[in-house]
Structures are given as C-alpha cells and as structure tokens.
Amino acid sequence: MSPKEEIAASRKDQIMNSAAALFASQGFYKTTTAHVAEAVGVTQPYVFHFFKSKEQLYLAVLERAYERLHRAFSAVDAPPEELAHKMGLAFNTLLESYRNEILLLMQCFTTPEPAIREYSRRTHSRIYNTVKTRFKTAGVPKPGTEASIFISCGLIITLSEILELPELSPWHEDLD
Amino acid sequence: MSPKEEIAASRKDQIMNSAAALFASQGFYKTTTAHVAEAVGVTQPYVFHFFKSKEQLYLAVLERAYERLHRAFSAVDAPPEELAHKMGLAFNTLLESYRNEILLLMQCFTTPEPAIREYSRRTHSRIYNTVKTRFKTAGVPKPGTEASIFISCGLIITLSEILELPELSPWHEDLD
C-alpha cells in the first residue's frame, strides 16, 4: 500500500493487511497478535477491539482473500480453448498484486485449528465449484477434472514460491 | 502396529510413530511433547532423552518419511509410457500404508520454523530431482515438467485427503 492509501485505510483494514502478510509468511501459530499490532503501530489489546479472537481475525482475512480470488476468476472472459490459460494468467496477476492473500488461501488447509479447517474446507470447495462451473458453462469437456488440475497448478506454484524452488513451477522452462 | 511389533519397536521408534501421527494431523505447533509422550505411554520429559528438541523430533520423522518415499519411487520399474502411472500407484500404496508420514511430507512446507523450512526445501528439492531423473533416464520428454506435474498431483491428493473433499482428487470420476 502507498502511504496515502495507508492513511486512508481504516484501522481495521490496516490490521487485516498486516495480519495477511504475517499469517502468510509465519502461519497462524507463529503470528502473535502483538506482531500484528506492532506492524500497524498500535497496542496488542487493541486488535481485540476489532476482532473478538485471533482466530476470527484469521478467518476475516481468509474470507477477504477468497472474495478477491472469486471476483478475479469471475471477471475472466475467453473462448473454451483459452479459458484455462486466461484463468491461469488471472491467478498470476493476483499473485503479484496480493501475494500474501493468495499464499494464505492456498496454505490455509494445513492449519489444524478446527474452525479454520472447516472454513478452509468450505473455501476450497467454493473455489473448486467456481472453476468447475466456469469450465462447464464454457463447454470444456471433463470440467471437474480440469478444475482439479487447475487447482493443483495453484498448489505447486504456492509450494515453489514458499520454498523458493522456481524449478518446481509449471512456468519454469524445462531445458536439457 | 500390531501388539507384537509394538513391543518389539524401541521407545525411540514408538515416539517417532506417535509423533508422525500427531504432527500429520495436528501440525508442528499444536502437537505438544506431552501429547506425543501420552500417546506412547511415557512421561513428557522422557521424549527429550531421545531428541534434544521438539524440532529435532519433527525433522527426524520427516527424514524417515522422505527415505521411505525415495525407496518406494526407486523400486518402481516400468517402460517410459507407463512410468508416471506406476509411480502414481506407488504413491497411492504408500499413502495407504504410511498415511501419516506422507501427509506430513506433503504438508511440511507450510511450517514456518526456519530450520524446518530449510529442511522442507531440501526435501522437496530431493523428491523433485528423484522423479525428474527417473523420467529423464527413461527417456520421457520434458522430464522437469512431468516431475512438476507429478508432484502437483501429490499436493492435490493431500489437500483432498486433509479436507475430506474427494471430488478434488484426480482419481475422482468426473460425471455430468
């Protein structure tokens, strides 16, 4: 965020932004409410004025990330044979603009907190159905299988980003 | 483990087995050394007699899991056009026999502990190179790309298992 936007953003938004960055890189457990507060420049208990628990904060960040992904995918328009490719481009654009949120979204399923698990399940299910429906509507054969492959692609990109192993990315040129 | 094997297994092995199950389902942070100890039936400080820290225990379990995967993949023998398929079968067999270890292996990259991150990086890199080399030696074209796709397949299966969303699995039949 630019300085101007930083000022314009409400405290709640600032907290969610810092939380997204920290949750994405440090995960749910290693990210403390004190870290989030410090990143924003407020005191730790103040975080609880906006979110009744650390878990609720995490879920709020996750939901916002999902909505952004959903909007981005919904905005893609292309003929059937280009659809998957264009959705891939949309995913990459999102990864550049909202890296934290995307990495969090693709990673959340490993957080064993029951409420987060359940939410992750719902979220991944929603993503799958969105993608599948888009493929199906466009007349792509085997839309379910295609959607599954598409998401697996997102997963390996995430893994490659987190571990800094570019050769794992499907975009990496396969020489020799 | 059967009762007989349970007795035969050394304390250290028992601790690693319980730790594998707990780390796979509860993750690094939510799994306490007390939980591991309780699952084995020993006291919490005794775990530290075998592993100098919880982190070392995690890494030991991870290494054992990697070695099992490596052996399984190395044992696969097939002509080029069947190789990927047969390696997929080997992965599935392993997932049935050593579910905990496999899920842990595919999940470990999200644990933000620096030493674990570094180890995950190394481990995933080793898996990738193993698979790529196998494809290349067999004469499969684009072995790097194929290896990347193969691993992404493992990731989506893991996601589907953890969240209990069978429709996300590549093996799920794509009806309608």
Add this chain to the structure above:
DNA sequence: ACAATTTTATTTATTGATAAATAAATGAAG
C-alpha cells in the same frame, strides 16, 4: 460533555525444557 479511539495494567494458561531422583535391568564376583 459526549462518544469513539486507544493505552496501561494484569490475568491465566500453556508448554518446551532442565535437573535431580528413582526404579529396573544387567553382569560380575563370591
């Protein structure tokens, strides 16, 4: 003066880790 914002002070619970004590097994000497 009122309402919204933000801080200080504090509590409670959890958990990884250490140290010292005890019990059990093993083996050698009488």
Add this chain to the structure above:
DNA sequence: CTTCATTTATTTATCAATAAATAAAATTGT
C-alpha cells in the same frame, strides 16, 4: 545361584517464557 555394583530406563518436580484475552483507564476529537 545370589548378592552387589554399575549402567540404563524412566519419573517427579519445577522453571522460565510466551501469548491470548479482559477490564478499566485515559486520550482524542466534535
């Protein structure tokens, strides 16, 4: 054999640190 000594296996007790959450006070703006 069986007693004693020595090592190995395991427990009890405890510490120190961390972190989420609550409540009440204080500050700021209108």
